[in-house]
Amino acid sequence: MEKECGLKVKLFYPNVFNKIENLETDKDKLYIFISQSGTTKLVYENLIKAKKLGCNTLSITSSKETPISKESMYFIDMGCKNEEYRYRTIGFSMTVVVCWLLGMYLSSKNNCNELFKVADSLSKIIDDTLEWYQNNKFELMKRNIAFFTGANSLWPISSEADIKFMEMIPYITKTYELEEFMHGPQNVFDNSHIFFVLVKSGVDTEKSIAMAKFLKSEIGNCYLIGNEVIDKKDFNIENCCGLFYELQYICFFQVVAFMLANDRGRDLKVGLNTSISKYLQKSL
CATH class of the missing domain: 3.40.50.10490 (Glucose-6-phosphate isomerase like protein; domain 1)
Known part of the structure; x- marks a missing residue:
């Protein structure tokens, strides 16, 4: 903004x-x-x-x-x-x-045409995500710990994806900004974890791709999400918009979280550990 x-x-x-x-x-x-x-x-x-x-x-x-x-x-x-x-x-x-x-x-700016482009792209992203999910479901279902990372403006999207996976599936999740992800967190990485690296052209692209290559080659299950891909395990967001691209990226994670929750038998209309309200007041 x-x-x-x-x-x-x-x-x-x-x-x-x-x-x-x-x-x-x-x-x-x-x-x-x-x-x-x-x-x-x-x-x-x-x-x-x-x-x-x-x-x-x-x-x-x-x-x-x-x-x-x-x-x-x-x-x-x-x-x-x-x-x-x-x-x-x-x-x-x-x-x-x-x-x-x-x-x-x-x-007094008017970029609504960009918003309309994003809206038109979401149906394809949903369909592509469902196909991607079926191709990667086996590895996703075997694990329950996920790390998310993204540079600059991709970091807040990573954080929201983290929350959705934790709330809905639920997974144990953690998010780091890409630079922070390089210093310290790697000590705990192993093949029992899932890694999602968000990438966007012009947003520390080389560093994001290098991190994904390291995770794929040296650790295990890593998925690059964005408009750059390394292999068929990655998810390509085609026609990534200059503005409102947050909606395109988060759409992928919302669909994957829903599918994993559904396949694990989670009823998303029912809360977990709701007795917390007896101890802490979150709402009026």
């Missing part, structure tokens, strides 16, 4: 934002609070904190009737409606879309 729309953007995790003592209250600053359910306790508390200080606040949730949206100065509907499953996929994708569209609106 900073690069394409020319806006200054700061990102805070809710627990970090909660510790900030002196919020900037300038009228040219907008605080955006994102919660699909609109009931995330810490996000709500942060919104109230900013509101009391007179900050401009905007919420992005699944409904204008949620506690968070009702307290914010402005509201944008995430557009995900009520998802069928507990573990969200549409909500993440729509959050990406809404944030990009908001950036375009505030900067």
Whole structure:
């Protein structure tokens, strides 16, 4: 958003934002609070904190009737409606879309044609992913630990893929930015793990491919995901867009996580270890 729309953007995790003592209250600053359910306790508390200080606040949730949206100065509907499953996929994708569209609106940029291209590409990505999954299902089903890595803007996509695999299948997962992945984590790598390396032309491409080659040759099960491939085990995202490519990459991982969960007999409409709510309050 900073690069394409020319806006200054700061990102805070809710627990970090909660510790900030002196919020900037300038009228040219907008605080955006994102919660699909609109009931995330810490996000709500942060919104109230900013509101009391007179900050401009905007919420992005699944409904204008949620506690968070009702307290914010402005509201944008995430557009995900009520998802069928507990573990969200549409909500993440729509959050990406809404944030990009908001950036375009505030900067008077118009890249909607790029968004339409991505939307048109997703059906093929889903079909290709299902075929890829059947070809690699045996190795995926044998393992329950996965590492994800990507450089720069691919790192947040890796993190979301990590969460989906942990929530849905569930796997034990861990994500590292590519540079960090090279220093220390390799000490634990072995053939009982699965490795997903995200790659995109122009985003530390050579380093990403080199890491994938090392993992394939020296360790074991590694899959390169993106618009560069080494062998038939990799997944090629054809016609990778310059903007909104996050939706193309995460689509692959959402489908694979769903298929693995289904083949392992996981009911995605039922939560696991839900008794945690007796000890910790996550929602209002």
